[in-house]
Amino acid sequence: MTEIHTEPRRRGRPPKRQADAFDTRDALVRCGMATLTEKGFSATGIDEVLKKVGVPKGSFYHYFESKEAFGHAAIAAYAAYFARKLDRWLLAADRPALLRIADFVDDAAAGIARHDFRRGCLIGNLGQEMSALPESYRDRLEAVFADWQARLARCLRAAQAEGALAPEIDCEHWAAFFWVGWEGAVLRARLKRSVEPLHCFADGFFTALGR
Amino acid sequence: MTEIHTEPRRRGRPPKRQADAFDTRDALVRCGMATLTEKGFSATGIDEVLKKVGVPKGSFYHYFESKEAFGHAAIAAYAAYFARKLDRWLLAADRPALLRIADFVDDAAAGIARHDFRRGCLIGNLGQEMSALPESYRDRLEAVFADWQARLARCLRAAQAEGALAPEIDCEHWAAFFWVGWEGAVLRARLKRSVEPLHCFADGFFTALGR
DNA sequence: ACGAATATTAGACCGATCGTCTATAAATGC
DNA sequence: GCATTTATAGACGATCGGTCTAATATTCGT
Numbered sequence: 160m161t162e163i164h165t166e167p168r169r170r171g172r173p174p175k176r177q178a179d180a181f182d183t184r185d186a187l188v189r190c191g192m193a194t195l196t197e198k199g200f201s202a203t204g205i206d207e208v209l210k211k212v213g214v215p216k217g218s219f220y221h222y223f224e225s226k227e228a229f230g231h232a233a234i235a236a237y238a239a240y241f242a243r244k245l246d247r248w249l250l251a252a253d254r255p256a257l258l259r260i261a262d263f264v265d266d267a268a269a270g271i272a273r274h275d276f277r278r279g280c281l282i283g284n285l286g287q288e289m290s291a292l293p294e295s296y297r298d299r300l301e302a303v304f305a306d307w308q309a310r311l312a313r314c315l316r317a318a319q320a321e322g323a324l325a326p327e328i329d330c331e332h333w334a335a336f337f338w339v340g341w342e343g344a345v346l347r348a349r350l351k352r353s354v355e356p357l358h359c360f361a362d363g364f365f366t367a368l369g370r
Numbered sequence: 371m372t373e374i375h376t377e378p379r380r381r382g383r384p385p386k387r388q389a390d391a392f393d394t395r396d397a398l399v400r401c402g403m404a405t406l407t408e409k410g411f412s413a414t415g416i417d418e419v420l421k422k423v424g425v426p427k428g429s430f431y432h433y434f435e436s437k438e439a440f441g442h443a444a445i446a447a448y449a450a451y452f453a454r455k456l457d458r459w460l461l462a463a464d465r466p467a468l469l470r471i472a473d474f475v476d477d478a479a480a481g482i483a484r485h486d487f488r489r490g491c492l493i494g495n496l497g498q499e500m501s502a503l504p505e506s507y508r509d510r511l512e513a514v515f516a517d518w519q520a521r522l523a524r525c526l527r528a529a530q531a532e533g534a535l536a537p538e539i540d541c542e543h544w545a546a547f548f549w550v551g552w553e554g555a556v557l558r559a560r561l562k563r564s565v566e567p568l569h570c571f572a573d574g575f576f577t578a579l580g581r
Numbered sequence: 582a583c584g585a586a587t588a589t590t591a592g593a594c595c596g597a598t599c600g601t602c603t604a605t606a607a608a609t610g611c
Numbered sequence: 612g613c614a615t616t617t618a619t620a621g622a623c624g625a626t627c628g629g630t631c632t633a634a635t636a637t638t639c640g641t
């Protein structure tokens with residue numbers, strides 16, 4: 160988080176090499192992702208991000224029209240990051256489908272603990288702040304949840320195909336249930352500074368599924 | 371919330387009548403409760419509260435040492451308010467215990483809908499903001515959850531006594547599960563502007579209990 | 582009854598934050 | 612080579628959040 164920025168960031172139009180064309184922009188988005196995951200939108204100031212990345216205001220408003228636009232970029236980046244993470248666990252074909260979900264939970268718990276319970280879920284954070292946020296965020300956030308739900312439902316159907324889950328179970332419904340409760344578990348884990356709520360919720364989820 | 375304040379609020383030490391001794395302070399706390407329930411701590415400005423109540427800044431800092439102290443007062447008031455609400459539903463001796471929980475859920479859903487999904491749970495809001503909040507809040511918030519958990523566990527034990535719940539069920543554990551997931555459900559309901567997540571979670575909770 | 586103590590209102594004040602705007606600098610392209 | 616493009620630099624103003632001092636009205640002690 161408090162990365163020292165080595166490259167002094169030369170002024171003027173940069174050389175052509177496409178690689179770091181979006182270097183600065185990327186650094187800003189990545190930092191925004193981390194910061195919003197930690198403190199949410201309202202509590203995060205532009206200047207704070209700027210200082211961490213080592214970029215002056217001029218650059219920020221060159222890449223983003225406003226703080227609101229910056230938030231959208233961070234949401235998109237987080238959604239992509241999380242989708243990859245989700246796939247990594249939920250599509251691991253060498254593990255039983257239900258265990259893959261448990262693996263994801265364990266990984267998430269480890270991740271939260273590794274960041275000392277300061278970071279939660281960017282989508283959850285902004286979701287809870289919705290009343291104080293530009294209305295433009297609502298649909299984007301909800302769309303991310305819908306995406307996660309679809310990925311999880313697919314994994315549950317795989318469990319059904321394996322015979323690990325009763326065929327009459329509504330996978331979409333239980334996938335929805337998972338993400339509804341999961342955000343609460345993340346919130347509580349951060350407050351308690353313990354992964355216990357995450358496992359508490361996951362256990363309950365599997366118990367409910369088991370019938 | 372946008373109540374016009376009639377009494378012009380005279381200056382100087384007020385006459386003795388004990389009744390409205392805490393009038394101004396109460397109004398501030400009540401408004402703070404509503405506002406924090408809606409927008410959380412970081413996104414709520416003192417000026418905003420002041421304007422709504424019709425009180426100048428000086429009064430605020432007469433009654434509260436800081437915004438932090440104001441937050442503590444709001445938490446305490448909300449905890450008391452919610453405990454009363456919880457008891458009203460969970461101790462209704464004329465209803466089966468499990469139905470009382472369902473009643474609470476229905477009431478909460480109606481309440482959130484009535485406020486147009488702008489208001490959520492003050493404790494959940496601040497819990498999620500914890501990383502950006504004074505550390506002094508952590509224990510208070512967690513204590514409120516512990517209180518709610520105890521009240522719900524008691525109701526679950528009543529269900530066991532009625533024979534509506536298997537005796538081997540760990541009531542404390544499932545009460546913990548409920549509040550973990552419930553906060554997620556509230557967050558999602560607000561985002562979605564629908565009570566569906568609340569019922570989705572409650573149904574899952576009862577399903578899990580049913581085994 | 583009068584001055585000291587108390588309770589409350591009033592709002593000035595300072596620093597932080599957000600977003601804009603102009604200037605500067607370095608590369609590209611015709 | 613000069614106009615154009617791309618990017619950094621950071622001053623600036625408006626606004627707002629939170630603190631603090633002054634002013635005002637009441638009660639209390641003797």
